[in-house]
Amino acid sequence: xxxxxxxxxxxxxTLLKAETxxxxxxxxxLGAVTxxxxxxxxxxxxxxxxxxxxEEKAAEALFKAEQYFGMDSSxxxxxxxGQSKGVLNVISxxxxxxxxxxxxxxxxxxxxxxxxxxxxxxxxxxxxxxALQIQLLATGCLGDAYAELNKKEEAIAAYKKAANTFDxxxxxxxxxxxxxxxxxxxxGNTKEALEMYKELKMKxxxxxxxxxxxxxxxxxxxxxxxxxxx
Numbered sequence: 569x570x571x572x573x574x575x576x577x578x579x580x581x582t583l584l585k586a587e588t589x590x591x592x593x594x595x596x597x598l599g600a601v602t603x604x605x606x607x608x609x610x611x612x613x614x615x616x617x618x619x620x621x622x623e624e625k626a627a628e629a630l631f632k633a634e635q636y637f638g639m640d641s642s643x644x645x646x647x648x649x650g651q652s653k654g655v656l657n658v659i660s661x662x663x664x665x666x667x668x669x670x671x672x673x674x675x676x677x678x679x680x681x682x683x684x685x686x687x688x689x690x691x692x693x694x695x696x697x698x699a700l701q702i703q704l705l706a707t708g709c710l711g712d713a714y715a716e717l718n719k720k721e722e723a724i725a726a727y728k729k730a731a732n733t734f735d736x737x738x739x740x741x742x743x744x745x746x747x748x749x750x751x752x753x754x755x756g757n758t759k760e761a762l763e764m765y766k767e768l769k770m771k772x773x774x775x776x777x778x779x780x781x782x783x784x785x786x787x788x789x790x791x792x793x794x795x796x797x798x
Contacts, residue, residue, distance in 0.1 A: 622664075629658050629662065633645050645678045646675060655671035656671075656675060669694075669695060669697070672695040673692070673706050676690075676691035676692035676713075680709055683716075685716045689717070701734050704733040708730035708740065710730075711727040711730060711747065712747075724755075727745065727747045728764075731748065735771065738772050742771075742772035742777040745777070749761045749768060753788070761788060765785045766781070
Protein backbone atom coordinates (compact mmCIF):
# COMPACT_ATOMS: atom_id res chain seq x y z
CA UNK A 569 0.00 0.00 0.00
CA UNK A 570 1.40 3.39 -1.01
CA UNK A 571 1.97 6.20 1.47
CA UNK A 572 -0.60 8.27 -0.41
CA UNK A 573 -3.22 5.54 -0.07
CA UNK A 574 -2.40 5.08 3.62
CA UNK A 575 -2.84 8.80 4.24
CA UNK A 576 -6.22 8.72 2.55
CA UNK A 577 -7.32 5.76 4.68
CA UNK A 578 -6.17 7.50 7.86
CA UNK A 579 -8.01 10.66 6.84
CA UNK A 580 -11.19 8.70 6.19
CA UNK A 581 -10.90 6.97 9.55
CA THR A 582 -10.38 10.34 11.28
CA LEU A 583 -13.39 11.82 9.54
CA LEU A 584 -15.45 8.77 10.43
CA LYS A 585 -14.46 9.05 14.08
CA ALA A 586 -15.27 12.78 14.08
CA GLU A 587 -18.66 12.11 12.50
CA THR A 588 -19.42 9.39 15.04
CA UNK A 589 -18.35 11.64 17.90
CA UNK A 590 -20.49 14.53 16.59
CA UNK A 591 -23.51 12.23 16.34
CA UNK A 592 -22.99 11.31 19.99
CA UNK A 593 -22.71 14.91 21.23
CA UNK A 594 -25.00 16.57 18.66
CA UNK A 595 -28.16 16.50 20.74
CA UNK A 596 -26.58 17.72 24.01
CA UNK A 597 -24.68 20.53 22.21
CA LEU A 598 -27.71 21.68 20.23
CA GLY A 599 -29.81 21.41 23.37
CA ALA A 600 -27.39 23.59 25.30
CA VAL A 601 -27.25 26.16 22.50
CA THR A 602 -31.05 26.20 22.30
CA UNK A 603 -31.31 26.63 26.06
CA UNK A 604 -28.88 29.57 25.98
CA UNK A 605 -30.83 31.21 23.15
CA UNK A 606 -34.08 30.72 25.04
CA UNK A 607 -32.60 32.23 28.20
CA UNK A 608 -31.17 35.24 26.36
CA UNK A 609 -34.35 35.70 24.36
CA UNK A 610 -36.49 35.29 27.45
CA UNK A 611 -34.40 37.79 29.38
CA UNK A 612 -34.65 40.32 26.55
CA UNK A 613 -38.41 39.82 26.26
CA UNK A 614 -38.82 40.14 30.02
CA UNK A 615 -36.82 43.37 30.10
CA UNK A 616 -38.49 44.85 27.04
CA UNK A 617 -42.12 43.84 27.53
CA UNK A 618 -42.48 43.48 31.30
CA UNK A 619 -39.82 45.44 33.19
CA UNK A 620 -39.66 48.46 30.88
CA UNK A 621 -43.42 49.20 31.04
CA UNK A 622 -43.35 48.45 34.77
CA GLU A 623 -40.47 50.91 35.29
CA GLU A 624 -42.38 53.58 33.37
CA LYS A 625 -45.56 53.07 35.41
CA ALA A 626 -43.57 53.05 38.66
CA ALA A 627 -41.77 56.28 37.77
CA GLU A 628 -45.09 57.89 36.89
CA ALA A 629 -46.60 56.74 40.20
CA LEU A 630 -43.62 58.13 42.10
CA PHE A 631 -43.65 61.54 40.44
CA LYS A 632 -46.18 63.28 42.71
CA ALA A 633 -44.69 61.74 45.86
CA GLU A 634 -41.32 63.20 44.89
CA GLN A 635 -42.90 66.64 44.72
CA TYR A 636 -44.39 66.20 48.18
CA PHE A 637 -40.99 65.01 49.45
CA GLY A 638 -39.50 68.27 48.22
CA MET A 639 -42.27 70.12 50.08
CA ASP A 640 -41.48 68.18 53.30
CA SER A 641 -45.02 66.76 53.44
CA SER A 642 -44.21 63.37 54.94
CA UNK A 643 -47.74 61.97 55.25
CA UNK A 644 -48.51 62.84 51.64
CA UNK A 645 -45.22 61.30 50.56
CA UNK A 646 -46.17 58.04 52.23
CA UNK A 647 -49.88 57.78 51.50
CA UNK A 648 -50.64 60.17 48.65
CA UNK A 649 -53.33 62.81 48.44
CA GLY A 650 -56.33 60.77 47.34
CA GLN A 651 -55.76 61.35 43.66
CA SER A 652 -52.12 60.29 43.47
CA LYS A 653 -50.78 57.44 45.56
CA GLY A 654 -47.74 57.62 47.80
CA VAL A 655 -44.47 55.76 47.99
CA LEU A 656 -45.91 52.88 50.01
CA ASN A 657 -48.11 52.05 47.05
CA VAL A 658 -45.13 52.19 44.70
CA ILE A 659 -43.20 49.80 46.96
CA SER A 660 -46.14 47.38 47.15
CA UNK A 661 -47.01 47.33 43.46
CA UNK A 662 -43.75 47.93 41.64
CA UNK A 663 -41.20 45.87 43.54
CA UNK A 664 -37.89 45.34 41.76
CA UNK A 665 -38.02 48.66 39.90
CA UNK A 666 -35.68 51.60 40.31
CA UNK A 667 -38.63 53.71 41.38
CA UNK A 668 -39.55 51.28 44.16
CA UNK A 669 -35.95 51.32 45.39
CA UNK A 670 -36.00 55.12 45.51
CA UNK A 671 -39.40 54.97 47.20
CA UNK A 672 -37.75 53.14 50.11
CA UNK A 673 -35.49 56.17 50.60
CA UNK A 674 -38.39 58.61 50.56
CA UNK A 675 -40.36 56.38 52.93
CA UNK A 676 -37.44 55.97 55.34
CA UNK A 677 -36.74 59.70 55.58
CA UNK A 678 -40.45 60.48 55.91
CA UNK A 679 -40.92 57.98 58.74
CA UNK A 680 -37.83 59.42 60.43
CA UNK A 681 -39.38 62.89 60.35
CA UNK A 682 -42.65 61.49 61.71
CA UNK A 683 -40.88 59.82 64.61
CA UNK A 684 -41.66 56.25 63.47
CA UNK A 685 -38.11 55.09 63.77
CA UNK A 686 -38.57 51.32 63.38
CA UNK A 687 -40.25 51.86 60.02
CA UNK A 688 -37.55 54.34 59.06
CA UNK A 689 -34.89 51.68 59.70
CA UNK A 690 -36.78 49.08 57.67
CA UNK A 691 -37.04 51.23 54.58
CA UNK A 692 -33.61 52.82 54.75
CA UNK A 693 -32.00 49.38 55.02
CA UNK A 694 -33.87 48.32 51.88
CA UNK A 695 -32.51 51.24 49.87
CA UNK A 696 -29.25 51.27 47.95
CA UNK A 697 -27.88 53.35 45.12
CA UNK A 698 -24.73 53.96 43.13
CA ALA A 699 -25.32 57.69 43.59
CA LEU A 700 -22.88 57.99 46.48
CA GLN A 701 -24.03 61.38 47.75
CA ILE A 702 -27.59 60.07 48.14
CA GLN A 703 -26.30 56.86 49.73
CA LEU A 704 -24.34 58.98 52.21
CA LEU A 705 -27.51 60.79 53.27
CA ALA A 706 -29.56 57.59 53.45
CA THR A 707 -26.97 55.85 55.65
CA GLY A 708 -26.70 58.92 57.85
CA CYS A 709 -30.47 58.97 58.28
CA LEU A 710 -30.30 55.29 59.17
CA GLY A 711 -27.84 56.25 61.90
CA ASP A 712 -30.29 58.87 63.17
CA ALA A 713 -33.09 56.32 63.32
CA TYR A 714 -30.92 53.85 65.23
CA ALA A 715 -29.84 56.60 67.61
CA GLU A 716 -33.46 57.49 68.31
CA LEU A 717 -34.14 53.82 69.08
CA ASN A 718 -31.17 53.90 71.49
CA LYS A 719 -29.34 51.32 69.38
CA LYS A 720 -26.06 53.09 69.84
CA GLU A 721 -23.67 50.55 68.31
CA GLU A 722 -25.76 50.33 65.13
CA ALA A 723 -26.05 54.11 65.02
CA ILE A 724 -22.29 54.63 65.36
CA ALA A 725 -21.59 52.04 62.66
CA ALA A 726 -24.08 53.71 60.29
CA TYR A 727 -22.66 57.18 60.96
CA LYS A 728 -19.11 55.99 60.31
CA LYS A 729 -20.19 54.23 57.12
CA ALA A 730 -21.97 57.39 55.95
CA ALA A 731 -18.90 59.51 56.66
CA ASN A 732 -16.77 57.26 54.46
CA THR A 733 -19.26 56.81 51.62
CA PHE A 734 -18.56 60.02 49.72
CA ASP A 735 -16.03 62.22 51.47
CA UNK A 736 -16.10 64.78 48.66
CA UNK A 737 -19.27 65.98 50.34
CA UNK A 738 -17.26 67.35 53.23
CA UNK A 739 -20.09 69.04 55.13
CA UNK A 740 -22.31 65.97 55.41
CA UNK A 741 -19.40 63.55 55.83
CA UNK A 742 -17.94 65.61 58.67
CA UNK A 743 -21.37 65.94 60.26
CA UNK A 744 -21.93 62.19 60.42
CA UNK A 745 -18.39 61.49 61.58
CA UNK A 746 -18.94 64.02 64.34
CA UNK A 747 -22.20 62.31 65.34
CA UNK A 748 -20.39 58.97 65.49
CA UNK A 749 -17.66 60.46 67.69
CA UNK A 750 -20.07 62.26 69.99
CA UNK A 751 -22.28 59.20 70.43
CA UNK A 752 -19.20 57.08 71.15
CA UNK A 753 -18.07 59.61 73.73
CA UNK A 754 -21.43 59.77 75.49
CA UNK A 755 -21.55 55.97 75.45
CA GLY A 756 -18.26 55.85 77.37
CA ASN A 757 -16.07 54.78 74.45
CA THR A 758 -13.73 57.74 74.82
CA LYS A 759 -10.75 56.11 73.12
CA GLU A 760 -12.76 55.41 69.97
CA ALA A 761 -14.30 58.89 70.17
CA LEU A 762 -10.89 60.52 70.44
CA GLU A 763 -9.68 58.73 67.33
CA MET A 764 -12.72 59.87 65.40
CA TYR A 765 -12.31 63.48 66.52
CA LYS A 766 -8.70 63.32 65.30
CA GLU A 767 -9.88 61.85 62.00
CA LEU A 768 -12.44 64.63 61.77
CA LYS A 769 -9.77 67.29 62.20
CA MET A 770 -7.43 65.62 59.72
CA LYS A 771 -9.92 64.85 56.94
CA UNK A 772 -12.28 67.82 57.17
CA UNK A 773 -10.33 70.72 58.71
CA UNK A 774 -12.21 73.40 56.74
CA UNK A 775 -15.67 72.33 57.85
CA UNK A 776 -17.52 73.60 60.89
CA UNK A 777 -17.23 70.25 62.68
CA UNK A 778 -13.58 69.91 61.71
CA UNK A 779 -12.90 73.33 63.13
CA UNK A 780 -14.56 72.35 66.42
CA UNK A 781 -12.68 69.07 66.71
CA UNK A 782 -9.76 70.56 68.68
CA UNK A 783 -11.81 71.30 71.78
CA UNK A 784 -13.15 67.72 71.89
CA UNK A 785 -9.68 66.28 71.34
CA UNK A 786 -8.29 68.52 74.08
CA UNK A 787 -11.03 67.62 76.55
CA UNK A 788 -10.69 63.88 76.04
CA UNK A 789 -6.89 64.10 76.18
CA UNK A 790 -7.08 65.96 79.51
CA UNK A 791 -9.59 63.47 80.90
CA UNK A 792 -7.32 60.61 79.85
CA UNK A 793 -4.34 62.22 81.55
CA UNK A 794 -6.36 62.81 84.73
CA UNK A 795 -7.46 59.18 84.84
CA UNK A 796 -3.90 58.02 84.24
CA UNK A 797 -2.65 60.20 87.09
CA UNK A 798 -5.11 58.60 89.48
